[in-house]
Amino acid sequence: MSLRLGIDTGGTYTDAVIINQRNEVLVAVKSLTTRHDLSIGIGESIGKLGAALLTDVEMVSLSTTLTTNAVVEGNGAPVCALIAGLNESQVKKSGLSDIIDDGLIIRLGGGHDASGRQVMPLDIETATAAILANKDKVSAFSVSAQFGVRNPSHEIQLQNLVTELTQMPVTCGHELATSLGAPRRALTATLNARMIPFIQDLIQAVQNILIELNIKAPLMIVKGDGSIVNAETALVHPVTTILSGPAASVIGACALSGSRNAIIADMGGTTTDIAIVTDGQPELASEGARVGDWQPMVETVKVYSIGLGGDSEVRFFGGSIALGPRRVVPMSLLAHQYPDVLKRMQAHLDDTPTPRHNRFVTRLERNQALLNQLTPIELQAWEMLEHGPVEMETLVFKSQDLAKAMARLERRGMAIYSGFTPSDAAHVLGSSHHWSVEGAKLAAQIWARQMRHLYGLGSWEKGNAIEPAERVFTLMNDAICQTLLEAGLHQENLLNEARSRHLAELMGKLILKNGNKDDHNALFGINFGKSHPLVAVGAPAQTYYPQVAKSLNLELTLPQYGHVANAVGAVMGSVVQRSEIIITQPDQGIFRVFHGKMPFDCTNLEDAFSQAESIVRQQATQLALSAGASEVEVRIRHDNKHVVSELDGELFVEAKICAIATGKPALDITVKS
Numbered sequence: 001m002s003l004r005l006g007i008d009t010g011g012t013y014t015d016a017v018i019i020n021q022r023n024e025v026l027v028a029v030k031s032l033t034t035r036h037d038l039s040i041g042i043g044e045s046i047g048k049l050g051a052a053l054l055t056d057v058e059m060v061s062l063s064t065t066l067t068t069n070a071v072v073e074g075n076g077a078p079v080c081a082l083i084a085g086l087n088e089s090q091v092k093k094s095g096l097s098d099i100i101d102d103g104l105i106i107r108l109g110g111g112h113d114a115s116g117r118q119v120m121p122l123d124i125e126t127a128t129a130a131i132l133a134n135k136d137k138v139s140a141f142s143v144s145a146q147f148g149v150r151n152p153s154h155e156i157q158l159q160n161l162v163t164e165l166t167q168m169p170v171t172c173g174h175e176l177a178t179s180l181g182a183p184r185r186a187l188t189a190t191l192n193a194r195m196i197p198f199i200q201d202l203i204q205a206v207q208n209i210l211i212e213l214n215i216k217a218p219l220m221i222v223k224g225d226g227s228i229v230n231a232e233t234a235l236v237h238p239v240t241t242i243l244s245g246p247a248a249s250v251i252g253a254c255a256l257s258g259s260r261n262a263i264i265a266d267m268g269g270t271t272t273d274i275a276i277v278t279d280g281q282p283e284l285a286s287e288g289a290r291v292g293d294w295q296p297m298v299e300t301v302k303v304y305s306i307g308l309g310g311d312s313e314v315r316f317f318g319g320s321i322a323l324g325p326r327r328v329v330p331m332s333l334l335a336h337q338y339p340d341v342l343k344r345m346q347a348h349l350d351d352t353p354t355p356r357h358n359r360f361v362t363r364l365e366r367n368q369a370l371l372n373q374l375t376p377i378e379l380q381a382w383e384m385l386e387h388g389p390v391e392m393e394t395l396v397f398k399s400q401d402l403a404k405a406m407a408r409l410e411r412r413g414m415a416i417y418s419g420f421t422p423s424d425a426a427h428v429l430g431s432s433h434h435w436s437v438e439g440a441k442l443a444a445q446i447w448a449r450q451m452r453h454l455y456g457l458g459s460w461e462k463g464n465a466i467e468p469a470e471r472v473f474t475l476m477n478d479a480i481c482q483t484l485l486e487a488g489l490h491q492e493n494l495l496n497e498a499r500s501r502h503l504a505e506l507m508g509k510l511i512l513k514n515g516n517k518d519d520h521n522a523l524f525g526i527n528f529g530k531s532h533p534l535v536a537v538g539a540p541a542q543t544y545y546p547q548v549a550k551s552l553n554l555e556l557t558l559p560q561y562g563h564v565a566n567a568v569g570a571v572m573g574s575v576v577q578r579s580e581i582i583i584t585q586p587d588q589g590i591f592r593v594f595h596g597k598m599p600f601d602c603t604n605l606e607d608a609f610s611q612a613e614s615i616v617r618q619q620a621t622q623l624a625l626s627a628g629a630s631e632v633e634v635r636i637r638h639d640n641k642h643v644v645s646e647l648d649g650e651l652f653v654e655a656k657i658c659a660i661a662t663g664k665p666a667l668d669i670t671v672k673s
Helices: 038-047 066-073 088-094 124-134 153-166 182-212 231-236 244-257 331-337 341-350 368-372 376-387 392-398 400-411 422-428 437-455 466-492 497-514 541-552 562-570 605-626
Strands: 003-009 013-019 025-032 057-064 079-084 105-108 140-145 170-172 219-222 228-230 262-267 272-278 303-306 312-317 320-327 360-363 415-419 534-537 575-587 590-594 600-602 629-645 649-665
Touching: 003 038, 003 562, 013 038, 013 562, 025 038, 025 562, 038 182, 057 182, 057 244, 057 562, 066 182, 079 124, 079 153, 079 182, 088 105, 088 182, 105 124, 124 153, 140 153, 140 182, 153 170, 170 182, 182 219, 182 231, 219 231, 219 244, 228 231, 228 575, 244 262, 244 272, 244 303, 244 534, 244 562, 262 466, 262 541, 272 466, 303 466, 312 415, 312 422, 312 437, 320 466, 331 341, 331 415, 331 422, 331 437, 341 392, 341 437, 360 376, 360 400, 376 400, 392 400, 400 415, 422 437, 422 466, 437 466, 466 497, 466 541, 534 541, 534 562, 541 562, 575 605, 590 605, 600 605, 605 629, 605 649
Parallel strands: 003 057, 057 219, 079 105, 079 140, 140 170, 262 534
Antiparallel strands: 003 013, 013 025, 219 228, 262 272, 272 303, 312 320, 360 415, 575 590, 575 649, 590 600, 629 649
């Protein structure tokens, strides 16, 4: 048999499937993701598949939501951003200061203009000093320069300088995006650099297991556009795996449901990801899909992704109860893994409520660059977590300084809190049973007392776990309904995001208020998704989406193996690589081709087109082969812009020449030992 092994590593679960040549799922398994050592969870899942099937595996493909989750939650490795030619206003607009410390954003003299001419020499002296000063504080560097896509020479100089001085990973903006927009390109490059350690750890974990099991098959990674690349390519450009998991889930959901027109909703532990599929094809967001608060310049499947999942924290916010976007460890899971916490939870019920009840801390991410920067007391807090969960309530009374240090570890993404979540509510209500039901019930009671006594919300009696859980279930239903409506409005591109969210909230209230009853006296009749049934996948889908579909009057499909749709989709893609060139006319009769280190000019437009097509065809083919493709096919796409002048008639302004190289993954490659 010729089999394919699909793996998806999410924030909560790691899934694995074996699929045959007829795209039939032979076996599907789940194990808990072990963020402190990914190889444990991945190894458990692969081990459950059975040695007999593994001997016939010809390809391994991996999707992940770790990069998506990291962006949504604002986590990532420390990065130094070298920015050439951008002014202070552009740097502020980029949002870099929201994801890295201001001291790690280094503005340098340099950059080019729109024609690719140097505006100012690159400040090598300042760059050298900044690289040496920060090399022990960060895990990677990012580089971006003004009009770097028109002339990347300054970015390449900085890249070479970082490599020469540090041998550390470095990402250039021009490698990831060809569109103008220096601030967003700088952000994209920095997000990429922040993701490198995540992808390194993930790929290394999978490769070690494949070697251990003697699985000699190529390892591919799903990109955000649903295509796949080999591990070596993904290591260089990990930001392209943002929305890897959601893209794989869209492909998997379509394959499992057989739907050609559908609203695909994938709900995991951290995020809810929604995509619209029409005529069997999800739309691509050429300028990048919005992920949480960010929109990196990476072509992806058009997915609406928000921080709403089974492990979203149920919290007090703005005078009411809110869900997410922070992911916490569900108390039912914590009690399942560490039964001793049940005694402390029971003690919380007998104490006066505090915001720290239900709050334990466990290790999440080991990052050496961050560990190197820990103060002695932060290191002491980190070492405490070696032995299991630490209760914040007890720690506050033991040492305020240690408690503050523990909170700083959580903010840096090195540790994670526990809390009451929709997953706990599902356990209380009997729709989930895989973790500790006792832990879930205690957590619901503790949370209810917090809401009532600390914030004046709710009137639940002591010992009542059912009604608080029902309240959370209703909140989750309403939040999912609103998210689906937001995604629909977002798909139509009629409103900006803020207005889409506000209108979706109003529409949701109207729909949920009327309950879709036939009321001939109603002023509004709202239909949503009549031509597109709802296909819900992900582990929590069975719990929440039947009520969601009923609330929105949608046809619902819950496909078999939908709980592992990401892993199924991971093995369905082809290798797709793109190469683009921009041609402009800076002066009458001069056609400038922006390629490589320096642009070049042609005096004939047809000649410029011909040379550009030849270059992008060759580049795209080489990229596809390097990314693991075989038998590559290339198609050329033109996007030409003209203006009409009363004097000169139609004038050429600009053209984008794009080569798209596609090929099935080469299966004659063996895993490197």
